[in-house]
Amino acid sequence: MRNRVIEAIAAGALALTAAAYAGCGREADPAPAGTVEVAYLNHGPDAEYVGRQACQSCHPGQYETFVQSEMGRSFRRAVLAQSDAPWDGVAPIYDEARDLHYQPFRRGESLFVREYRLAGRDTVHSREERIDYIVGSGHHTNSHIRDVNGHLYQVPVTWYAQAGLWGLAPGFGGAGDRFMRPITHACMACHNALPDFVEGSENRFAHVPLGIDCERCHGPGSIHVEERTAGRGPAAGQPDRTIVNPRRLPPDLQLNVCERCHMQGAAVWESDAAPAAFRPGMRLDEYQHVFWPRAADSLAQFTMASHPARLRMSACFQESHEAGSELPALTCLSCHNPHLGIRTVPRERYNATCRSCHTPDRALACTEPTVVRAGGAGDCVSCHMPTSPTTDIPNVTVTDHYIRVVERDAPAPGGAPLPILRVATVVGRNASDLQVAQGMLTYFEEVTNRPGVLDSAAARLERAGRTEPPARMVPALARLHFLRGDHAALRALAGRPEAAGVDAWTHYRFGEAFASAGAHAAALRHLGRAVALLPGHLRFRERLARAYHASGRADEARRQYDAVLGADPTFEPAYNNRGMALLALGDLPAAEADFRRAVDLYPDAEMALANLASVYFNTGRPAAARPLLRRAMDLSPRNDGYRRLWEALEEPPAGHTAGPAGRP
DSSP: OHHHHHHHHHHTTTOOBHHHHTTTTSOOOOOOOOSSOOOOGGGSTTOOOOOTHHHHTTOHHHHHHHTTSTTTTSEEEOBGGGOSSOOSSOOOEEETTTTEEEEEEEETTEEEEEEEEEETTEEEEEEEEEEOEEESOSSSEEEEEEEETTEEEEOSEEEETTTTEEEEOTTOTTOTTTTOEEOOHHHHHHHSSOOEEOTTBSSBEEEOOSSOOTHHHHOOOHHHHHHHHTTOBOOTTSOOTTSOOGGGSOHHHHHHHHHHHHOOSEEEESSTTHHHHOOTTSOGGGTEEEEEEEETTGGGOOOTTOHHHHHHTSHHHHHHTSTTOOSOOOOGGGTOOTTSOGGGSOHHHHHHHHHHHOOGGGTOSOOSOHHHHHHTTTOHHHHHSOEEEOSSSTTOEEEOOOOSOOOTTOOOSSOSOOOEEEEEEEESSSOOHHHHHHHHHHHHHHTOOOHHHHHHHHHHHHHHTTTSOHHHHHHHHHHHHHHHTOHHHHHHHHTSGGGTTOOHHHHHHHHHHHHHTTOHHHHHHHHHHHHHHSTBOHHHHHHHHHHHHHTTOHHHHHHHHHHHHHHOTTOHHHHHHHHHHHHHTTOHHHHHHHHHHHHHHOTTOHHHHHHHHHHHHHTTOHHHHHHHHHHHHHHOTTOHHHHHHHHHHHSOOTTOOOOOOOOO
């Protein structure tokens, strides 16, 4: 099918010629941003990603510099030679809230992290995990990922390159998921070239590329490679429709290429496939909207990946994009060449962009006295785009892309969060009430737990319900009720006719609501549907297993747990819960092994601690039970069941015999 399309075009308007191909390998001259949208062939379903090595033979100059750039080094194998961090004699990182230490170390070229806890001088918990991937070029950070049968998880330690120190990864101190934070398709779609995501999973990949590639900015390259290999290229003066050159895009579409990954916020996708479906040259707001709150002084509050939004605040940007403006439209490519690493670009390159508009004949020349300019080495960026900390990533500074005359008494960037005034659309225009509400819900889930955010989302959903089809409202309403803990409202929503045919996450939320009420049949129906829609989503399957156990079907629960742990033997919560199913099936030794494994993986797995203590008590091993139960009581001091078991441990009944353990 693809060949027929290409042949029809070759015979018509494009008149592809072998003569045009002769120049394919040349370093292309910078092209101005275009003004006309082009229908690119690599937007079609037949276009495939071929990897950056396919570009090397024809574009060796760009290839060699790009693979050394920050984007080219964004994702790589975790070996000592590829790391920017020190690995010998590293001081342990202490998570005070959890009383856990993390020690990065190496064995030869291989990299690891050890989690441990001390009681005095004794090590009472120790767990090692191998690090499989490094994410981040080292310009700001190196973060780390582990791979379990293709399931990717972030490791809780990060090297902060600018500060020259190891620390907990953002969001992990006293919170986070330790070794269980999933790397999803949406995460990978910005930090790497597009991987082979296993559909129906949460975080499993059949193949992981190594570094952002040419196709992230130019689109899939298979048609382009086929045409050039066959000796065909566009006629002189005609656009090359087989590949996207971002410099030739209209300014708004050119910005969309960068905004896809360099605009952080609460993302709302049009579909589950949208993160990979968007391609350069398409309109980003047809696939994604991004929202972020505005405070009373957003000047001093911004996140690390907010460059396009900050740039749009600048008078330079706004005036250059006005209708009829004689100024060249300011975009990311006005200053940045993505083929080059930031460290390799002379500072004067950025100053030259400023001087292209700020000239004496336009009365826009620098008005600072010569002595002031000399103090800044005549550098426009250092005065008008100061380097600043961010609100979301510690130990990191970035160049603030809000170009302005910086007031001497302006508040320092960063600092305590300010009251939210509104939620702004930072990617996309004309967002609907439903999309804005979804953005608020995402912001609540991922960034803050301020109840007012949910109240605002509810108001938006009420407005959206006046115009949106009822079925389109169900997932967002279910999400709102779930985040509010309103299970009764969730159950009522699940019974409405428009709730048929919802997505897996909505079925999961319905299932949780019915399970909380002891409505086991309805819980199984919805959780089973969630797993049917996403069979590789291990958290959904583990929750389904618990529902089977609660309904008295322990054998089916065990089979579901076996599937989870077969896919990921480090999936912590499944061990305690499978242990309970094994107890119900009368297999005490296997249950004990599962409880012990749960505690080995996480020393504060409260239910596993209590269950293992109960097993030890019921099998005549009170001395082994006491430290486990003491830790469970520290975690939940008001639990009456723990107190009663402790009293029994202190005074075991005469003639006590072993029996099956239950929940304490």
